[in-house]
Amino acid sequence: MSKENTQDTLFGDKDITKKSKSEENKNKGKVAPNNKLNNLTGSEWKFSTKSVINKPYPVNLQHKLRSQHGGQKPPDLCSDLIRTFTKKNNKVLDPFGGVGGTLLGATLANRRAVGIEIENKWIEIYKEVCQLEKLREEEFINGDSKIELDKLRKNSFDFVLTDIPYWNIDKLKKTRSKTARKSKLSQFNEDELQTKEEWLADMVEIFTKTHRVLKDDKYMGVFIGDIYRDSKYHLLGAELAKELEDTGLWTLKANLIWYDVSKLLHVYGYPSAFVPSMIHQNILILRKTIV
Ligand SMILES: C[S@@+](CC[C@H](N)C(=O)[O-])C[C@H]1O[C@@H](n2cnc3c(N)ncnc32)[C@H](O)[C@@H]1O
Numbered sequence: 001m002s003k004e005n006t007q008d009t010l011f012g013d014k015d016i017t018k019k020s021k022s023e024e025n026k027n028k029g030k031v032a033p034n035n036k037l038n039n040l041t042g043s044e045w046k047f048s049t050k051s052v053i054n055k056p057y058p059v060n061l062q063h064k065l066r067s068q069h070g071g072q073k074p075p076d077l078c079s080d081l082i083r084t085f086t087k088k089n090n091k092v093l094d095p096f097g098g099v100g101g102t103l104l105g106a107t108l109a110n111r112r113a114v115g116i117e118i119e120n121k122w123i124e125i126y127k128e129v130c131q132l133e134k135l136r137e138e139e140f141i142n143g144d145s146k147i148e149l150d151k152l153r154k155n156s157f158d159f160v161l162t163d164i165p166y167w168n169i170d171k172l173k174k175t176r177s178k179t180a181r182k183s184k185l186s187q188f189n190e191d192e193l194q195t196k197e198e199w200l201a202d203m204v205e206i207f208t209k210t211h212r213v214l215k216d217d218k219y220m221g222v223f224i225g226d227i228y229r230d231s232k233y234h235l236l237g238a239e240l241a242k243e244l245e246d247t248g249l250w251t252l253k254a255n256l257i258w259y260d261v262s263k264l265l266h267v268y269g270y271p272s273a274f275v276p277s278m279i280h281q282n283i284l285i286l287r288k289t290i291v
Pocket residue numbers: 069071072073074095096097098099100101102116117118119122143144145146162163164165166188189
């Protein structure tokens with residue numbers, strides 16, 4: 001049994017009805033002619049619906065250079081998600097581009113992409129990676145998504161894949177205490193301090209704008225980590241999903257858990273309190289509601 005099949009048995013087989021199983025067998029090794037979503041075969045499709053992603057992703061494509069950005073995502077993970085939600089030559093948008101995890105993922109999957117990033121230094125790193133790896137450069141706009149999204153054509157993208165800027169309470173800690181630890185994450189959001197409500201409102205504003213440029217019925221994937229701060233766990237993924245559903249523009253379809261096997265464990269709270277060592281992120285999967 002291949003590794004892929006072993007994982008299939010562990011995560012998904014039980015839920016497959018007889019009807020869908022025979023459907024899947026029929027399409028094994030070929031793309032169903034009525035497949036509207038992607039270019040996956042039946043068995044690839046089954047594998048792509050796993051709610052936990054525990055695949056180890058390669059340290060590749062100038063990983064060290066891209067790691068200057070504390071929030072970079074593995075291009076191969078982005079590529080897997082893009083292959084699940086698009087067909088070849090479809091167009092992907094990332095309104096928070098960073099050093100281009102989504103853009104590189106799109107190139108690997110033979111899709112086109114447009115990124116928007118407020119800090120030009122991250123775009124420069126993306127361009128350097130493309131040159132060093134001899135990869136095609138996707139379009140990368142330097143600017144604020146709140147402004148740039150309005151300039152893009154309505155209904156022009158097939159998938160949005162993005163990784164949102166963190167709710168920046170690291171800065172709050174720094175201003176309160178000189179001894180506060182400098183977080184790697186604070187490098188990539190130069191925004192003023194925000195309350196959680198202000199941060200959520202910002203995200204809703206931007207995702208209302210991405211709704212306009214995404215084609216009807218298409219999907220959006222949003223990387224978002226929950227956080228433990230001020231002695232309290234914040235279910236940020238769930239909070240953002242609720243805010244987005246409340247707009248009436250998006251329907252939540254899944255919360256994929258990316259278990260990042262490369263993350264090191266840290267000891268927090270020992271020996272008196274339980275504090276999680278966060279080794280996972282949520283990937284919210286939302287579908288555009290036609291309004
Ligand atoms: C979590 S990082 C994205 C990392 C990316 N997935 C990668 O692989 O490099 C979020 C990015 O959004 C950018 N950003 C924050 N606010 C923005 C805005 N209003 N418009 C465009 N980019 C913004 C930040 O500078 C940061 O690089």
